[in-house]
Amino acid sequence: MKHLIALVDDDRNILISLEELLKKEEFEIHTYSDGQSALIGMSRYPPELAVIDIKMPKMDGYELFKKIREKTEIPVIFLTSKDQEADRLKGLMHGVDSYVTKSGNFSKEILIETIKNTLNRKNIDKENSEKKQIIILGNLRLDCLRYECEWKEKLLLEPLTTTEFKIIRELVERPGIVKSRDRLMEIAYRDELDVDDRTIDSHIKRIRKKFRKIDPEFKSINTLYGSGYKWK
Template identity: 50%
Template sequence: MTSSTNHVIALVDDDRNILTSVSIALQAEGFITRVYTDGASALKAILDDPPDLGVFDIKMPQMDGMELLRRVREQSAMPVIFLTSKDDELDEALGLAMGADDYIAKPFSQRLLIARIRAILRRQDLAAGNGKTETVGDKDEDVQPIERGRLVMDPARHKVRWDGKDVTLTVTEFMILEALAHRPGVVKSRNQLLDVAYQDDVYVDDRTIDSHIKRIRRKFRGVDGEFDAIETLYGVGYRFGEE
C-alpha cells in the first residue's frame, strides 16, 4: 500500500459539502488536505506552495476547473484528477486533452477517489524516487535511462528529452510512453496501456488512453513539428516506431 505520509491534496470545488466530506475521508487515510471553494484562490495557493496532487471540479463559477488546470499547467506538471458531471463525455475528453491525469464522474465513491489518488501518487513517487512510498528504495538509483533514437527517458528522475529538448509529461503520460518505448515496434493494446497507467482494480474507459496519446503527441510536436514516433494501428493499439 502507498504511504500517504506527507502527501498534500488540494481539493477545489464550489460545493462545500463535497469539500468537507472528501477532506474528512482523505484525512482519515493520513493525507493532508487543503480546500478551496473557487479556482482563483486555489490557483494562487497552488502556485505559491504546490501540493502533491489536485482534485478539481470542472463546473465552477468565475474560474472553472478547465481554466484552473490550464493555468497550473503553465508552471507545473502536478497530477490532477477532474470531477466531472455524470456521463459528460465532452468534459472527460477535454480534461484529458488538457493534461489531467484522471477523471471521476459525480456522484462518486470516496473509496474509488482514494484508490485513484493512491495509484497516481505511487507512480509519481516511483518516477521521482523521492522516498514517499514504501516500495521506493536504493534500487531506483540503478534504473537506467531508456534511449530510443532521438528519445531519452530517465525514469528515476522523471525526465524526457527529444532531440536534446526537454518534454514535460504528466505521470500518467510518462508511464504510457515508457511502456511503448520499452519495446519499439511491439504493439500495445489500449487495455495493456490501461493496465500500465491504472494499476489499481478500478474501471477506466479505454478512450482515456486515446486522449493521453493525443496529448503526448501534441507535447512532442511542440519541440518537433514532424514527430511521428508513436504509431496508431487502428483497431489494435499503439506502438513506438523503430528507427
C-alpha cells in the same frame, strides 16, 4: 511525511466530506472554493496532487488546469457532476491524469484509490527518471544528478566542469554518432551567441587531459576533422 493534496470545488459540502475522508487516509488536505484562491494557495503551499471540480463559476476546471500546468507538472484529477463522454474526452485531451464522476453512484472510495494509484505512478516515474540520470557505457559512469564522472571505477582526479560534463553526456548518449561542433555548442552554451566553435576544441582537449590523468591510454573521444567528435 504526509502527501499534500489540494481540493478545489465550489460545493462546500463536497469539500468538507472529502477533506474528512482523505484525512482519515493520512493525507494532508488544503481546500479551495474557487480557481483564483486555489492558484494563490497552491503557489504558497505546492501540493503533490490536485483534485479539481470542472464546473465552477468564474474559472472552470479546464482553465484552472491550464494555469496550473504553466507552473507545475503535478498530477491532476478532475471531478465532474456529469458522466458524459465529451467531458471525459475534453479532460483527457487537456492532459489530466484521471477523471472521477461525482454524481449518481459517486464512490468516494474510487476517488481515494484513484488518488493513491496516481501518486504511486508519480513515484515510480520519479524513480525511473532518477535511474536515467546514471549513464554507464563500458568503463565510463556518469552521475548526471551529481555531475560526477568515473572512468574504470575511479573518479576523475580533476572534476569536469558543467560545460565539459554536458559535452561528454551528449557524446555518450549516442556512442559512435558524430556530433558536430555546432551541436556541441548548442548543448553546452544554449542561447549564448558569443562563442567560437573552436571553443569546443579547447573543451575536448581539457576533457582528454583530465581522463589521461588516471588513464594515459584514454582514446574514447575521436576527432573527425571537418565534422566533429564522437565517442567510441
